[in-house]
Ligand SMILES: Nc1ncnc2c1ncn2[C@@H]1O[C@H](COP(=O)(O)OP(=O)(O)O)[C@@H](O)[C@H]1O
């Protein structure tokens with residue numbers, strides 16, 4: 001099956017001369033949940049804005065379900081729903097009117113029954129006659145989602161959907177995303193939280209500095225990148241790692257006060273119990289221990305190193 | 309290729325929303341021009357007019373009616389259309405218009421259509437108000453409607469451009485204040501331009517508003533400073549310039565898309 005979204009060598013240099021995207025290639029399959037993962041300023045918003053038609057590309061080509069977004073923009077855009085990073089609403093309009101407006105704007109005939117079910121799904125039904133100005137921030141975000149879904153798009157873009165969002169909305173949003181996927185809707189979201197990508201996405205694309213560094217199935221990526229660090233705060237600082245511990249990938253940090261063990265969290269045998277036993281035998285005492293996941297930064301560093 | 313269909317529903321959605329936005333401010337929209345017009349009648353028509361008597365065979369009060377209607381039509385067309393497009397830019401809701409399967413032309417038609425509708429409605433209200441003060445005749449109603457439509461559309465197009473150009477509220481207000489009001493006052497709303505001293509009379513021939521008011525007045529009373537053909541040609545030329553500018557905006561994405 002041809003991809004529902006195909007991005008070919010898309011580059012973007014803004015008018016001030018800043019290059020936000022460098023020849024990005026990406027193919028998204030129909031019905032998948034795809035996470036675009038990258039730090040702030042990586043180019044995530046730029047990429048989805050180009051696909052949605054709100055930013056012009058400098059060069060490249062984008063096909064949505066086979067339709068070129070430049071030549072055949074009507075067909076391309078009518079398949080897309082976009083929830084941008086920031087809330088932007090006509091605050092004087094009522095919830096019902098602004099959601100119906102979006103449906104009309106995308107060329108669809110009115111369908112009150114569909115809008116009703118949409119508003120119910122997003123817990124907005126009771127607020128349908130309220131003006132947007134009367135709603136809380138979370139409710140406004142729900143309205144943004146309802147507007148994006150009002151014309152029954154095949155592809156939904158969610159730009160940083162959980163940034164500054166409360167737990168309830170986050171949960172509802174993921175329920176909704178799964179429901180959409182079950183209906184065959186493709187969902188593309190951006191995030192700078194690795195946990196979010198892991199939790200939601202079938203595949204993850206890692207983007208940094210305008211470059212798509214890799215695209216992987218989430219489970220593969222997590223296996224690859226699922227390194228954790230066990231940090232032992234030692235009673236007595238160490239000068240060097242004793243040869244008896246050479247079997248573990250250990251490092252000394254904080255002037256020898258911390259012994260750090262990097263291990264594969266997904267492995268059957270993490271090697272931790274034997275390490276701790278060996279430390280006991282050697283009389284190496286520690287006062288505290290802590291485990292942490294490799295941060296997004298660590299991951300980027302390792303990816304960039306690998307790419308080089 | 310712009311695709312297989314015309315997005316009528318999309319245009320209608322914008323048009324309706326724009327009209328609804330105008331309804332929300334109906335009292336300001338109607339009250340301001342009506343009060344202003346009544347004041348003009350009292351001051352110009354009553355106080356000054358009693359000394360002027362007749363201009364080109366028409367009573368002074370009746371003479372200023374077409375000019376006053378044009379004044380409202382111009383300022384309202386520009387302000388409605390410029391706010392119509394500036395507001396979504398300001399609230400950032402324009403992303404939705406830009407991401408919709410709607411051509412630029414369709415968006416312009418919807419916004420400009422709504423702005424022109426409202427300014428024409430107001431112009432008709434002013435006309436109705438005027439009939440309370442002075443006897444108004446309309447010799448060429450067909451031409452009157454044509455001038456009304458053409459002017460409302462041309463200046464709504466112009467307002468749309470102003471709204472795209474403006475980056476803040478000051479810039480939005482400056483064009484009507486700095487350009488339109490002076491041109492209208494110099495344009496013969498309250499006098500026949502041959503009453504102006506030279507060289508202003510000649511300089512004023514570069515003022516597009518002169519042609520609009522003259523043509524419009526001709527449709528009422530059959531007399532004008534300038535031939536009706538020239539008036540029409542000038543209005544059409546102004547419209548063509550606006551359309552060309554909009555075409556350029558569309559090609560370059562000027563101030564709409566980064
Ligand atoms: N309109 C613009 N003009 C100039 N630079 C921009 C513009 N929009 C974004 N950028 C820059 O492009 C880079 C990528 O931005 P963005 O796509 O928003 O990143 P992300 O969404 O991944 O945080 C950033 O460095 C940002 O400052």
Ligand SMILES: [Mg+2]
Nearest residue numbers: 044045085160
């Ligand atoms: Mg972003």
